[in-house]
Amino acid sequence: MAIELNITNSAPVFKKKNVAKSSSNSEDFSFKFEKKPTIKATAVVRRRVIPKSKIAQYATSKKPSEPVKLANVNNDDLNLFLNVTSEPVPLQEKKVKLTNRDRMKKKWEEKAQNGPPKPKDRPLTQKEITDGIKEFTAKSKPKVQEKRKHKPANLFIGTEKTEIVGQRFVRPIQEKVFTGAAIDSLDLHPHCVKNLSDLLSIKELTTVQQKAIPKALEGHDILVRSQTGSGKTLAYALPIVQKLQEIRPKLTRDIGIVALVIVPTRELALQTYELFVKLLKPFTWVVPGIITGGEKRKAEKNRLRKGINILIGTPGRLVDHLLHTEMFKLHKLQFLALDEADRLLDMGYERDVRQVVEAIQEHKTKENEEGPIQRLLLSATLTPGVQRLAGLALKDPLFIDNSEEEPQFGPSINDDYDKAIDQAMDQGNLVIPENLKLVYTLVPPKLRLVSLAGVLATEIGKKKMRALVFMSTIEMVNFHHDLMNEALTQKILDEEDEEEESDDESEEPLLKGVRFFKLHGSMTQTERSGVFKAFKESKCGVLLTTDVTGRGIDFPELDLVIQYSPPQKIADFVHRVGRTARAGKSGKAILFLGPSETPFVRKLEDKRIRITQETMESYLNPIKENDGEAHTVQEACSNLQYSFEQLMDDDRELMNKGKKAYVSWLKFYSTFPKDLKPIFNIKAAHMGHYAKSFALKDQPGNFVAKHSEPKALPPTNRLTYTERDPEKLKQQKHEKKRRLTTMVAPGGSRMPKSMSKKPLSLTTSEFDSGLPPLKKKRKN
Numbered sequence: 001m002a003i004e005l006n007i008t009n010s011a012p013v014f015k016k017k018n019v020a021k022s023s024s025n026s027e028d029f030s031f032k033f034e035k036k037p038t039i040k041a042t043a044v045v046r047r048r049v050i051p052k053s054k055i056a057q058y059a060t061s062k063k064p065s066e067p068v069k070l071a072n073v074n075n076d077d078l079n080l081f082l083n084v085t086s087e088p089v090p091l092q093e094k095k096v097k098l099t100n101r102d103r104m105k106k107k108w109e110e111k112a113q114n115g116p117p118k119p120k121d122r123p124l125t126q127k128e129i130t131d132g133i134k135e136f137t138a139k140s141k142p143k144v145q146e147k148r149k150h151k152p153a154n155l156f157i158g159t160e161k162t163e164i165v166g167q168r169f170v171r172p173i174q175e176k177v178f179t180g181a182a183i184d185s186l187d188l189h190p191h192c193v194k195n196l197s198d199l200l201s202i203k204e205l206t207t208v209q210q211k212a213i214p215k216a217l218e219g220h221d222i223l224v225r226s227q228t229g230s231g232k233t234l235a236y237a238l239p240i241v242q243k244l245q246e247i248r249p250k251l252t253r254d255i256g257i258v259a260l261v262i263v264p265t266r267e268l269a270l271q272t273y274e275l276f277v278k279l280l281k282p283f284t285w286v287v288p289g290i291i292t293g294g295e296k297r298k299a300e301k302n303r304l305r306k307g308i309n310i311l312i313g314t315p316g317r318l319v320d321h322l323l324h325t326e327m328f329k330l331h332k333l334q335f336l337a338l339d340e341a342d343r344l345l346d347m348g349y350e351r352d353v354r355q356v357v358e359a360i361q362e363h364k365t366k367e368n369e370e371g372p373i374q375r376l377l378l379s380a381t382l383t384p385g386v387q388r389l390a391g392l393a394l395k396d397p398l399f400i401d402n403s404e405e406e407p408q409f410g411p412s413i414n415d416d417y418d419k420a421i422d423q424a425m426d427q428g429n430l431v432i433p434e435n436l437k438l439v440y441t442l443v444p445p446k447l448r449l450v451s452l453a454g455v456l457a458t459e460i461g462k463k464k465m466r467a468l469v470f471m472s473t474i475e476m477v478n479f480h481h482d483l484m485n486e487a488l489t490q491k492i493l494d495e496e497d498e499e500e501e502s503d504d505e506s507e508e509p510l511l512k513g514v515r516f517f518k519l520h521g522s523m524t525q526t527e528r529s530g531v532f533k534a535f536k537e538s539k540c541g542v543l544l545t546t547d548v549t550g551r552g553i554d555f556p557e558l559d560l561v562i563q564y565s566p567p568q569k570i571a572d573f574v575h576r577v578g579r580t581a582r583a584g585k586s587g588k589a590i591l592f593l594g595p596s597e598t599p600f601v602r603k604l605e606d607k608r609i610r611i612t613q614e615t616m617e618s619y620l621n622p623i624k625e626n627d628g629e630a631h632t633v634q635e636a637c638s639n640l641q642y643s644f645e646q647l648m649d650d651d652r653e654l655m656n657k658g659k660k661a662y663v664s665w666l667k668f669y670s671t672f673p674k675d676l677k678p679i680f681n682i683k684a685a686h687m688g689h690y691a692k693s694f695a696l697k698d699q700p701g702n703f704v705a706k707h708s709e710p711k712a713l714p715p716t717n718r719l720t721y722t723e724r725d726p727e728k729l730k731q732q733k734h735e736k737k738r739r740l741t742t743m744v745a746p747g748g749s750r751m752p753k754s755m756s757k758k759p760l761s762l763t764t765s766e767f768d769s770g771l772p773p774l775k776k777k778r779k780n
């Protein structure tokens with residue numbers, strides 16, 4: 001924030017000796033004017049507007065001739081006052097003698113400029129203060145047009161023309177969400193049925209629940225594949241709850257863990273834990289618990305010591321406790337559920353899951369526990385990895401596929417497991433919910449940023465709804481969050497401001513009333529949980545996020561998903577769009593593609609995903625409507641782009657964030673897997689045009705090297721490539737080293753080095769165990 005005080009007919013004389021420091025965060029200083037000055041204040045507000053209370057405090061200057069005293073001013077505000085644009089008058093100028101004629105002339109000039117002189121020696125009236133504040137506040141929110149120093153260049157010059165691509169005939173794979181069967185048609189405890197109805201308003205079974213729950217209650221191991229939002233969580237949680245509450249004598253805490261649920265992310269773990277808490281309401285003697293990292297090891301140990309019967313956790317932290325927590329025993333385990341199985345693999349957890357599975361058997365053998373373990377594995381997409389994981393974790397499983405492709409596949413629930421899996425894999429079952437409208441829009445790189453603003457304004461600006469925007473890197477999320485918050489929304493500084501409605505239409509921000517949130521793996525667990533909750537509760541919000549929320553997360557009533565960065569795998573596309581249109585509800589998902597990336601649409605169609613085109617132009621109208629001066633949409637978009645760039649010019653921090661985001665995007669864009677590389681081809685991308693989409697005017701060559709530190713890591717096919725901040729990397733390296741020295745192979749020997757190496761595509765900072773590294777033991 002800076003305020004420029006333009007003093008036109010007088011100049012301040014600073015009294016240096018009066019400048020005194022009163023305390024560390026408040027300073028007093030004084031200056032006086034030779035005569036009554038005319039001060040024009042222009043505020044350039046970046047981070048916040050000065051609270052009105054503070055302005056009122058400044059405005060209590062009594063007499064123009066008296067030194068203006070600024071008490072209790074913090075450093076920011078002091079800087080602001082020192083930003084006086086006029087030069088102090090050299091002291092000797094004071095001695096220049098004025099003739100009477102000069103004096104008279106000056107007096108008349110002053111009178112003409114300032115109107116009749118105000119009576120001397122009187123404090124400002126309340127009205128004068130209020131008027132002053134009004135004028136000051138109005139100037140502190142300059143209109144975009146006022147800020148423009150010259151006419152912005154036409155953003156559309158040099159952009160490729162977007163074409164209408166046309167659509168291929170696609171017959172999507174269908175999956176019915178609901179069957180019409182009532183919950184009480186299952187063999188569940190009546191309290192459980194009532195609880196589902198009372199707490200979750202669930203009365204009817206989804207198809208996957210109807211197929212899977214009876215088989216799970218019979219005790220089978222099952223592999224379930226069913227579309228996003230079809231209720232897979234209850235498909236494994238209900239049988240577990242039902243069976244555990246049946247145990248007699250009743251379960252107690254000291255029995256320890258009888259059911260273990262492994263999920264890939266902390267958010268999903270928390271969501272699953274909350275569901276179990278609700279399901280166990282009538283069965284209070286069964287205790288659920290969660291360990292996910294992001295919390296101190298000691299607190300988790302204490303919880304484990306107290307006793308947990310159903311434990312939900314992320315693999316990294318589970319393995320950590322397996323290795324270092326004595327009371328983490330799995331010999332009483334009866335159920336093992338692996339949710340979002342393919343994501344577990346994507347994130348490099350195969351080795352961790354394998355370790356847990358092997359440890360269960362070891363613990364049982366050691367304690368002479370014979371009881372069987374029932375394993376349940378669930379995923380919305382079936383990949384070779386899932387098949388591998390199923391082979392590792394399941395015994396004689398049933399494959400439950402929810403699609404309606406039975407004539408080609410054989411029965412959905414089958415005994416000929418391998419054949420059915422192979423068929424399903426050949427078909428590449430990627431199912432999109434029936435009520436989900438999929439669209440893509442072709443946007444030239446230069447226009448990406450304004451188009452994102454346009455899409456948000458079109459889709460949620462006027463309605464009250466919530467949207468999720470997927471970006472490829474943490475840096476992109478951070479930058480866009482700050483930029484959009486600053487440029488497109490109403491800055492809410494204090495409660496008064498929130499209540500006050502601007503009477504000047506042209507000052508309305510493009511996304512008035514919309515709140516921006518961000519969520520990624522470099523945020524602390526407390527921040528993540530806070531944002532997660534606040535976004536879920538918000539009425540009109542946009543959550544900018546990485547793939548950390550791409551799978552399993554259930555945002556109730558989410559209306560829109562925008563993929564601003566393309567997914568690096570088609571399965572990820574399916575999971576991302578599946579955050580909306582859940583449990584039979586409707587939703588929309590928009591994919592941003594560059595004109596040269598159009599072949600990706602064909603890739604989706606090859607997988608029987610039907611997606612239609614919407615032109616970029618159809619999203620840009622609100623930008624023109626919001627711009628009081630532009631005559632055309634192109635002009636309005638150019639103005640908006642210009643205002644983004646101005647904001648960057650005025651705010652160095654934001655500029656740096658933009659450059660970092662651009663560099664992170666470069667890394668992401670150069671790491672697409674082989675099959676998609678020809679489509680998302682870094683060599684064909686126009687670097688300068690992409691830089692524009694980060695509101696950068698500079699040539700990328702001028703800043704890429706500087707912002708590429710630390711040195712880029714070797715390319716991987718991971719989705720969240722730059723989710724590696726140097727600090728966390730260091731910690732991970734440390735952690736890995738420690739693990740390797742403590743890891744012991746089943747036979748008792750040290751694990752061979754080659755075995756303990758993780759593939760490059762694995763382990764990202766946001767998905768680690770979250771634990772601080774163990775302290776090294778001192779050598780004696």
Ligand SMILES: Nc1ncnc2c1ncn2[C@@H]1O[C@H](COP(=O)(O)OP(=O)(O)OP(=O)(O)O)[C@@H](O)[C@H]1O
Nearest residue numbers: 202204205206228229230231232233380552554583
């Ligand atoms: N029988 C039901 N009736 C109504 N709503 C249900 C039913 N079962 C589950 N739901 C709701 O549907 C939503 C999605 O459920 P869930 O998260 O289990 O889906 P999922 O299949 O695991 O999705 P994903 O693959 O994305 O993880 C949740 O809000 C859940 O409460």
